[in-house]
Amino acid sequence: MDEQTTPEPAVTGPDAAYREGALDLLGLLAYGALTAFDRLAEDARMAPGLADKVQLATMAGRQVDHFGRIRDRLAESGVDVMAAMQPFHEPFNGYHEHTRPKDWLEGLVKAYVGDGIAVDFYREVAAFVDADTRALVHEVLADGGHGDFVVGRVRGAIEDDPKVGGRLALWGRRLVGEALSQAQRVAADRDALTSLLTGTVDRPGLDLAAVSRMFSRLIENHTRRMATLGLQS
Amino acid sequence: MDEQTTPEPAVTGPDAAYREGALDLLGLLAYGALTAFDRLAEDARMAPGLADKVQLATMAGRQVDHFGRIRDRLAESGVDVMAAMQPFHEPFNGYHEHTRPKDWLEGLVKAYVGDGIAVDFYREVAAFVDADTRALVHEVLADGGHGDFVVGRVRGAIEDDPKVGGRLALWGRRLVGEALSQAQRVAADRDALTSLLTGTVDRPGLDLAAVSRMFSRLIENHTRRMATLGLQS
Numbered sequence: 001m002d003e004q005t006t007p008e009p010a011v012t013g014p015d016a017a018y019r020e021g022a023l024d025l026l027g028l029l030a031y032g033a034l035t036a037f038d039r040l041a042e043d044a045r046m047a048p049g050l051a052d053k054v055q056l057a058t059m060a061g062r063q064v065d066h067f068g069r070i071r072d073r074l075a076e077s078g079v080d081v082m083a084a085m086q087p088f089h090e091p092f093n094g095y096h097e098h099t100r101p102k103d104w105l106e107g108l109v110k111a112y113v114g115d116g117i118a119v120d121f122y123r124e125v126a127a128f129v130d131a132d133t134r135a136l137v138h139e140v141l142a143d144g145g146h147g148d149f150v151v152g153r154v155r156g157a158i159e160d161d162p163k164v165g166g167r168l169a170l171w172g173r174r175l176v177g178e179a180l181s182q183a184q185r186v187a188a189d190r191d192a193l194t195s196l197l198t199g200t201v202d203r204p205g206l207d208l209a210a211v212s213r214m215f216s217r218l219i220e221n222h223t224r225r226m227a228t229l230g231l232q233s
Numbered sequence: 234m235d236e237q238t239t240p241e242p243a244v245t246g247p248d249a250a251y252r253e254g255a256l257d258l259l260g261l262l263a264y265g266a267l268t269a270f271d272r273l274a275e276d277a278r279m280a281p282g283l284a285d286k287v288q289l290a291t292m293a294g295r296q297v298d299h300f301g302r303i304r305d306r307l308a309e310s311g312v313d314v315m316a317a318m319q320p321f322h323e324p325f326n327g328y329h330e331h332t333r334p335k336d337w338l339e340g341l342v343k344a345y346v347g348d349g350i351a352v353d354f355y356r357e358v359a360a361f362v363d364a365d366t367r368a369l370v371h372e373v374l375a376d377g378g379h380g381d382f383v384v385g386r387v388r389g390a391i392e393d394d395p396k397v398g399g400r401l402a403l404w405g406r407r408l409v410g411e412a413l414s415q416a417q418r419v420a421a422d423r424d425a426l427t428s429l430l431t432g433t434v435d436r437p438g439l440d441l442a443a444v445s446r447m448f449s450r451l452i453e454n455h456t457r458r459m460a461t462l463g464l465q466s
Contacts, residue, residue: 034283037290041274050267050322051315057270057297064294067287082284089283 017200020192022129023074027084028186028193029122029140030070034085035092036115037063043107052104052153059111059146066140073136087190091182098178105157109168109229112150114175116225120218121183128196128205154229169231176222176233250433253425255362256307260317261419261426262355262373263303267318268325269348270296276340285337285386292344292379299373306369320423324415331411338390342401342462345383347408349458353451354416361429361438387462402464409455409466 037060044056071081099114101107119141126137158165187194197214199205206214226233270293277289304314332347334340352374359370391398420427430447432438439447459466 034287034290037294038274038278041271041277041293044274045271050318054267054300057267058301060274061270061294061297061301064290064297068291068294081287085283 017192017195018203021196022133023077023079023084024087024190024193025122025125025129025137025196026070026074026133027081027086028088029137030067030074030081031085031088031092032118032122033063033067033070033140035096036060036111037067039096039107040111043101043104043111046101046104046107048104055146055149056107062146069136069140073133088186091185094185095178095182099175105154105164105168106171108150108153109171109231110175112147112154112229113172113222113225114179117176117179117218117222120221124214124218125193125196151228154231158230165231168229169226169233172226172229172231172233250425250428251436254429255366256310256312256317257320257423257426258355258358258362258370258429259303259307259366260314260319261321262370263300263307263314264318264321264325265351265355266296266300266303266373268329269293269344270300272329272340273344276334276337276344279334279337279340281337288379288382289340295379302369302373306366321419324418327418328411328415332408338387338397338401339404341383341386342404342464343408345380345387345462346405346455346458347412350409350412350451350455353454357447357451358426358429384461387464391463398464401462402459402466405459405462405464405466 040056040060040063044053044060047053047056067081074081074084095114099110101110122137122141126134129137154168158168195205197206197211223233273289273293273296277286277293280286280289300314307314307317328347332343334343355370355374359367362370387401391401428438430439430444456466
């Protein structure tokens with residue numbers, strides 16, 4: 001059983017641990033959406049032209065919509081989104097502080113590669129929550145076609161100047177390193193979230209082999225995304 | 234008749250002038266929404282706490298929705314939003330460059346007082362366009378309850394430190410001065426927009442007395458907003 005406090009510990013026993021894990025997932029997503037908004041809005045300011053700015057602004061606006069959806073869902077369960085997000089301030093702020101894009105292209109790669117690995121991870125966790133929460137998570141994580149925009153811009157920039165590819169490949173590796181290091185931190189701090197994946201005494205989860213396969217999937221998808229951008233991972 | 238070029242001069246004669254004026258209004262609103270997004274997202278970064286940041290992020294997200302609605306409407310008329318916004322880059326950029334909030338409170342007052350006078354003006358112009366365009370304008374300009382948030386924050390800050398009121402009152406006056414000076418510029422440059430208000434040979438509009446009454450309404454509303462914030466205008 002998990003002993004850490006929840007924002008609203010309405011029930012105890014296995015259900016409480018499960019509920020806490022699901023709330024953690026939503027809190028994670030909500031704070032992720034807020035920080036993504038912030039970053040995309042800042043990146044929009046580096047856009048080389050107004051059409052590019054509009055794209056980034058639209059992506060930022062979608063994050064606010066996502067935040068609102070998750071806040072409303074949490075409110076239905078009697079949970080304040082502010083409380084649910086609180087445990088995730090440090091890892092997200094840490095990630096963003098350590099991966100400030102220096103220019104427009106670094107911002108695009110971060111939106112694609114960094115968010116990509118986060119989204120994959122959320123989807124893996126969502127497999128273990130109830131159908132309603134899972135549907136919300138999948139809806140919030142749908143790409144909305146902006147990936148194509150990023151891919152076009154990054155590939156175009158590498159075509160114009162192949163040296164850019166080397167720099168952005170390094171950047172992509174750094175993004176993944178930071179993301180995994182912060183994910184580690186979340187996993188260590190949030191037993192309820194981790195036990196959604198690994199199971200508890202009362203509820204079976206993934207065994208060690210399955211966890212390792214999950215990480216393989218995350219890395220494979222990352223490699224595929226880097227290749228799509230024309231970058232070596 | 235108005236001689237300036239339109240993004241899509243599909244018809245000529247009085248209808249063309251009218252159409253151009255309506256397109257100008259939508260282009261103005263679209264670029265206004267984009268720059269408002271930008272500014273609100275930047276102001277969100279100055280928020281003293283996460284709840285305040287969420288409020289500003291939500292306001293910024295709404296601007297992106299508005300932009301999308303206007304872009305779609307323009308597209309239905311075969312007009313590219315980028316072309317429609319082009320004439321308004323300079324006045325909006327000028328306004329924002331000259332009125333950069335130095336802190337969180339200045340940002341809030343700008344969102345309330347500066348946007349307030351702009352919204353009033355758009356509504357005045359919207360009285361002269363077709364019902365569909367007018368409905369879109371009114372929908373996009375609906376406040377969404379964020380005004381109450383700003384009023385609460387600003388009044389609270391003045392209660393905590395009455396000196397703040399003096400500083401923000403000066404700031405409010407500067408905002409209006411800059412807004413009017415940029416509006417003047419738009420009026421001088423965009424005959425079609427101006428003639429929506431003043432009419433043409435073929436279509437009656439406001440006479441000079443009516444234009445002057447309109448300005449009185451704008452100033453009265455501004456004074457009322459300043460008073461609502463607890464500021465002398």
